[in-house]
Amino acid sequence: MKQGLWLALGLGAALAVVACGDDTNNNNNSTSSSSSGSGGSGGAGGSGGAGGGSEIEVQTHISPDGFGVDSHLIVGPTEVVLVDGQFFTAEAEKVVELVKGTNKKLKAVFLTHAHPDHYLGMEVIRSAFPDAKFVTTAAVLADYDAKKDGTLAFAQQNFPGQVPDKVVTFTALAETTITVDGHTLDVVEIGDAGESVEAAGLALNEQKAFFAGDLIYNKEHLWLAECNFDGWIKNLDALATKGFTTFYPGHGEKATATVIDEDKKYLNDAKPILEAAATADEAVAQLEAAYPTWGGEGLLSFGITNYFMACKMP
Numbered sequence: 001m002k003q004g005l006w007l008a009l010g011l012g013a014a015l016a017v018v019a020c021g022d023d024t025n026n027n028n029n030s031t032s033s034s035s036s037g038s039g040g041s042g043g044a045g046g047s048g049g050a051g052g053g054s055e056i057e058v059q060t061h062i063s064p065d066g067f068g069v070d071s072h073l074i075v076g077p078t079e080v081v082l083v084d085g086q087f088f089t090a091e092a093e094k095v096v097e098l099v100k101g102t103n104k105k106l107k108a109v110f111l112t113h114a115h116p117d118h119y120l121g122m123e124v125i126r127s128a129f130p131d132a133k134f135v136t137t138a139a140v141l142a143d144y145d146a147k148k149d150g151t152l153a154f155a156q157q158n159f160p161g162q163v164p165d166k167v168v169t170f171t172a173l174a175e176t177t178i179t180v181d182g183h184t185l186d187v188v189e190i191g192d193a194g195e196s197v198e199a200a201g202l203a204l205n206e207q208k209a210f211f212a213g214d215l216i217y218n219k220e221h222l223w224l225a226e227c228n229f230d231g232w233i234k235n236l237d238a239l240a241t242k243g244f245t246t247f248y249p250g251h252g253e254k255a256t257a258t259v260i261d262e263d264k265k266y267l268n269d270a271k272p273i274l275e276a277a278a279t280a281d282e283a284v285a286q287l288e289a290a291y292p293t294w295g296g297e298g299l300l301s302f303g304i305t306n307y308f309m310a311c312k313m314p
């Protein structure tokens with residue numbers, strides 16, 4: 001499918017720029033450290049649930065490769081659930097170390113959507129934790145299964161030795177919840193095609209927290225190459241009605257509810273820019289000028305290039 005191919009090419013090209021040392025990193029996503037507890041401030045203990053007292057803690061690894069990809073660990077007294085992997089082997093290995101550092105059992109790994117920056121490194125995690133269940137929704141699984149082989153082949157060709165040589169087999173969840181030591185994570189299907197065609201998140205309602213995948217970017221340029229601005233905004237509007245106060249994004253640091261309006265504004269700003277711009281470079285320059293402090297330069301330039309090919313060509 002043309003669009004999927006362009007997406008794979010775009011991400012590959014973007015990563016190539018980063019790998020070649022073009023410093024597209026930025027202030028927001030350059031951390032390679034793992035944050036736990038409150039907002040990456042190094043705060044110990046419970047992670048900001050209303051009123052505190054929750055025995056569930058969240059730890060996050062954000063890749064420093066210019067994409068700021070999040071892997072979130074939902075840590076209970078004895079069990080851990082991981083939300084999303086990484087693209088590169090080296091980043092997935094850091095996630096493995098983070099899990100090992102908890103001294104808890106990795107019970108399950110949940111994939112929010114079928115974009116390779118969230119799953120290509122999963123084989124590293126699977127081989128380190130062979131007893132963990134790798135799960136997602138039936139809809140995301142179908143999307144993943146349709147794209148994974150082509151994406152893997154492309155990545156291996158373009159990043160030899162930097163990505164695993166196979167991808168993980170996921171299972172479709174039969175239930176609508178995952179538990180961590182008896183604490184419930186509700187699986188939330190994202191309604192419309194938006195950032196990706198299919199997507200899902202996890203709600204930790206006892207902390208009013210939502211693991212949003214790429215429905216939420218926090219001050220990172222949004223990946224706009226799937227042409228679904230209206231669907232994405234509709235999904236954000238739906239999310240805003242659910243009462244969450246903490247958002248664990250697919251890219252960037254933990255956020256509060258203001259992130260929903262920030263991402264909506266970005267989409268509403270970007271759409272007319274992209275429609276009016278004559279070239280991708282022109283659109284990129286305008287978005288960089290409008291959001292000078294946001295990270296994800298690689299996602300921006302190659303996402304826009306792909307937008308021009310996938311969304312503007314007849």
Ligand SMILES: [Zn+2]
Pocket residue numbers: 069115117118214250251
């Ligand atoms: Zn992503």
